[in-house]
Amino acid sequence: MNAQTPSRPPRAAISPRDRLIVALDFPDVAAARAMTARLGDAVSFYKVGMELVYGGGLPFVGELADQGKQVFVDLKLHDIPNTVEKATARIASLGGRFLTVHAYPQTMRAAARGRGASALQILGVTVMTSYDDADLAEAGYAAGVRDTVARRAVQARAAGIDGLILSAEETLAMRAIVGDDMLLVTPGIRPAGAALGDQKRAVTPGQAIANGADYLVVGRPVTEAADPVAVARTIVQDIEAAL
Numbered sequence: 001m002n003a004q005t006p007s008r009p010p011r012a013a014i015s016p017r018d019r020l021i022v023a024l025d026f027p028d029v030a031a032a033r034a035m036t037a038r039l040g041d042a043v044s045f046y047k048v049g050m051e052l053v054y055g056g057g058l059p060f061v062g063e064l065a066d067q068g069k070q071v072f073v074d075l076k077l078h079d080i081p082n083t084v085e086k087a088t089a090r091i092a093s094l095g096g097r098f099l100t101v102h103a104y105p106q107t108m109r110a111a112a113r114g115r116g117a118s119a120l121q122i123l124g125v126t127v128m129t130s131y132d133d134a135d136l137a138e139a140g141y142a143a144g145v146r147d148t149v150a151r152r153a154v155q156a157r158a159a160g161i162d163g164l165i166l167s168a169e170e171t172l173a174m175r176a177i178v179g180d181d182m183l184l185v186t187p188g189i190r191p192a193g194a195a196l197g198d199q200k201r202a203v204t205p206g207q208a209i210a211n212g213a214d215y216l217v218v219g220r221p222v223t224e225a226a227d228p229v230a231v232a233r234t235i236v237q238d239i240e241a242a243l
């Protein structure tokens with residue numbers, strides 16, 4: 001495909017339904033396909049990540065795109081610049097809308113070169129939403145979550161990528177740093193009462209939108225629900241109410 005960048009509505013005009021990205025964290029395409037068939041028109045945007053890709057799911061990106069769905073290819077690239085640039089160029093031909101890379105300056109600059117004039121938008125993963133200050137300290141970082149996300153936001157903007165992955169706990173502060181154009185995409189979303197699992201910086205859908213998130217990434221609260229359609233519709237209603 002490698003389409004040229006399509007004209008897109010300004011951030012404020014994105015519809016509530018298009019702001020919900022459901023993470024298809026399944027072991028194979030059959031399971032992911034069953035979930036997308038079940039969700040039908042309730043969901044317009046899906047994330048295909050490592051579990052599904054390593055289970056043979058990379059071609060599912062094109063299948064979803066052919067169905068008119070938007071696709072977030074979550075591969076969190078991080079390697080030497082030559083490898084990241086060339087891998088990004090290959091991924092740009094799959095038909096996805098977003099690709100994640102870790103928010104290291106070399107990596108982000110290489111991904112920006114690799115996507116070239118394609119429609120693919122690059123999102124820099126700042127600090128995983130499963131991390132808190134103690135986890136960063138354990139990994140050897142002197143700064144805490146807030147300062148590390150802020151540093152990476154500045155570097156992401158300088159690298160010329162399109163958006164950030166961060167917790168909705170940080171979106172208000174980061175919008176002031178990155179300006180109006182960059183996309184703020186927030187995983188770690190938990191409707192009130194939902195199990196946190198391994199997420200440490202979790203925010204409800206309505207609060208995330210109130211905090212200025214553009215897109216919400218939601219996996220288990222939808223895909224492990226007894227009624228995934230009902231949960232997806234409720235999240236979209238929460239988004240609409242908060243906009």
Ligand SMILES: O=C(O)c1cc(=O)[nH]c(=O)n1[C@@H]1O[C@H](COP(=O)(O)O)[C@@H](O)[C@H]1O
Nearest residue numbers: 023074127128129165187188217218219220
């Ligand atoms: O890049 C991501 O999508 C991501 C970054 C991050 O910091 N935290 C995070 O949870 N994610 C992804 O977002 C999804 C969250 O899934 P649930 O915790 O099941 O809602 C998973 O597919 C994660 O891989």
